Amino acid sequence: MEGFIMTREALKLVTIGGGSSYTPELIEGYIKRRDQLPIKEIWLVDIPAGEEKLNIVGAMAKRMVKAAGLDWQIHLTLDRQAALKDADFVSTQFRVGRLPARIKDERIPNYYGLIGQETNGAGGIFKAFRTVPVILDIVHDMQTLCPNAWLINFTNPSGMITEAIKTYGHWDKVIGLCNVPVMAMLSEPELIGKTLDDLTYKFAGIDHFHWHRVWDNTGQEVTMQIIDKLFGDDDAGLPTNIFDVPFFKDQLANMKMIPCGYHRYYYRQEEMLKHGLEEYANPEGTRAQQVTRIEEELFDLYKDPNLDYKPKQLAERGGAHYSDAACEAIASIYQDKKTHMVVSTLNQGSVPDLPSDHVVEVSAQVGAAGAVPMAFGHFQPAERGWIQLMKNMELVIVEAAATGNYGLALQAFTMNPLIPAGATAKHVLDEMLVAHQKYLPQFATKIKELNAAGLTVQDPIAAELTEKPALA
Template sequence: MRDKLKIVTIGGGSSYTPELMEGFIKRYHELPIKEIWLVDIEEGKEKMEIVGNLAQRMWDAAGYPVKVHLTLDRREALKDADFVTTQFRVGRLYARIKDERIPFSYGMLGQETNGAGGIFKAFRTIPVILDIVNDMKELCPNAWLINFTNPSGMVTEAIIKHGKWKKCIGLCNVGVNLMIREPEALGMSQEDCIYRFAGLNHFHWHRVTDKYGNNLKDKIVQKTYEGVDMGVPVNILDIPPEREQQEVMDCIPCGYHRYYYNYDVLYQHGYEEYLRNETRAEMVKKTEDKLFELYKDPNLKEKPKLLEKRGGKNYSNAACECVSAIYNDKRHMMVVSTQNDGAISCLANDSIVEVSAYITGQGAQPIAWGEFQSAERGWLQLMKAMEECTIEAAITGNYGMALQAFMMNPCIISGHNAKQMLDEMLVAHEKYLPQFKDKIQELKAQGVYPKDPVVVDLMKNNL
């Protein structure tokens, strides 16, 4: 690998970009970056210019000779890249608003990466990421692809299994936050704790001991029921699982399991937000608008505190550390989405799983988890099967396979209403679902059209 690095960020106009720049600046002594290319589409040009100017100010203030390039030409940016990071959102936040509001209008949970919203985000994203991979095969065949685009696990599986791009690692900040917050809550340091994670992205469990091998699960669980912040993402209502359920587990579920273990409570909370036009997507849109007003300030030369309200806290600790670990062959332990290769015994070896792994110059080396108990094993196999159906539907545009994914997903109440919701969401996202073109035309001819008033307004404005 070269001693002057070219890093490309696709989705460069994201509000997260200052977080990414901060992470690279902190690691400049171990990552000899020469140039960073921020790439976006025409609709994101203004935001890319705003955040790109801030990114350059951050580098200049740090005193490092790094040039930030801005472009709408992805191929120009990718040529001879060493690392490509992805953080894009097909359809922008308007698509996320549809993903959340339409399910709530059907009496079901609307969420970015779980349930119908997660499936449709995959439908929109996977064809785009595979196009990016095709460009990389031609223009930067030796580059590493570090994916942070959600749903990260499914997108990473599409890249590795279907795009045949092995030099890819998928990332998420959930594990990072847990490994920071849990030791703090116990009055311990991170170095005092030994972690093991296994599962799928936004659907993993972990085990933790102290350095003497003492299991810390019961202490962590107790803190959870005392109402202590244990690193649950800011977008999730922090209602722990039933205590009797938690006590029989030999591992600790991540925050996103609340959507499954406590569906009724989280649904009701989300539905009340929906009625107030305050779904998570709508609130994130307001926060993002404020962030870009801050980013415009020519005197701003650092990541603003408000960005932590956006979600994705410690994003750079995952993305930038992963790049550094590969470049420097650190053999550093991280939680990543990578090929299973036997780490989780109840899933296929070529499945993409989220596990603890050592990050080396050769990529992720997953750490074996061992056996899951019956309940966790059942959940995991169901969710992986649902992911596989979702990925196949995203690639082929097969309506029956999309319906299979809907009927399997635990956050979707299967039956006729689920099919109606699928149809309505296909029409709502027509602009970004060319693989479903024929089916969408058929549905429109039948008079299928979203009913939620906010979604209707977005569609009238071609958003």
């Protein structure tokens, strides 16, 4: 099947979630790789609720392509099946429930004194619950309409969505991406007077919960040198959406690895919770509310008929480099470049502390055969304990999302280190089921029971964003 892709001379690329504010970065990435990808057509797909943004960003995409002197056809559509027909590569960058859903994911846990975050804690669990059924529908369409296509996923939570695609969608030609490793590799080398070409990086873990080590071009490990410098520049490589509280240096010196920025939610949970609750109480609101305002400003910019390039303000949105990573993955597969990338893919023994038949996020060689993971080796007991808990929690979340098993959903909440187990955890689970009921058909029976019992959303802003249940 790879041979079919490699011999195509006119590529059809499809992006689901085409109305995203990230799409200009995606188009820029394709333009930068014009000599590597013989693109004929790009299809940007969205849903009716996203049609206005699709038209705005789609018009900008056309201006960008024209300014680059290219004759690519840009199609805007709400018809996903028409877009997927005979596609060569499909990328996914959608958010089920859009930003109002993220606001609820943050504010409802905050209301009960818990961390509210997009891909961690209760919010991350519910993002997976909403997204897994949709991605499985997309995979089902692909099996009929473009069975030879590669699926490049950067819909969050990327690792869990990639797990669902492989385990429940039975789709092997998939790579999951995240911008966090990219940001680390872009920012860290200069801390020790090097360039990325001078260094070898090895990452291992799962999406938003990985560690890495680094060697220079003489073979000397320089991980500790970078750690030393990080404590003079604590925000190096830190995503925009993560509060910058420094790690404990003694802890990093003991593990001799660099944790990703999201580890702050676990290693400095007390401080991250305090900051999150301060944001919750602030008139500016939680990160999702701030991003909503940033998005409005971005789309006002995108409406400018003279704008034909990615504006610098997009960096404020967070998630920089996601789209560029997707373009590089596509080019690496098409050209068999065997590029080093950090991706979510089947473990296949690269992290021996985790099952070989489940998805991990690791350094891999990406080419025509997809992602070939690089061996990382065993973790020490502390990291081994963390990663085994977090991966098994992911498996529980994905199974609950795919099956609608309420008992498994409660198990996931009980396992999650950011959710104290007990009555409050169960209440937050139930309230979030009610808040997101429009996007959780798999939990319909339990949600009907909760509605009948009169359960309502207590945070006033989240309640305002929650549609009232339909009368039986």
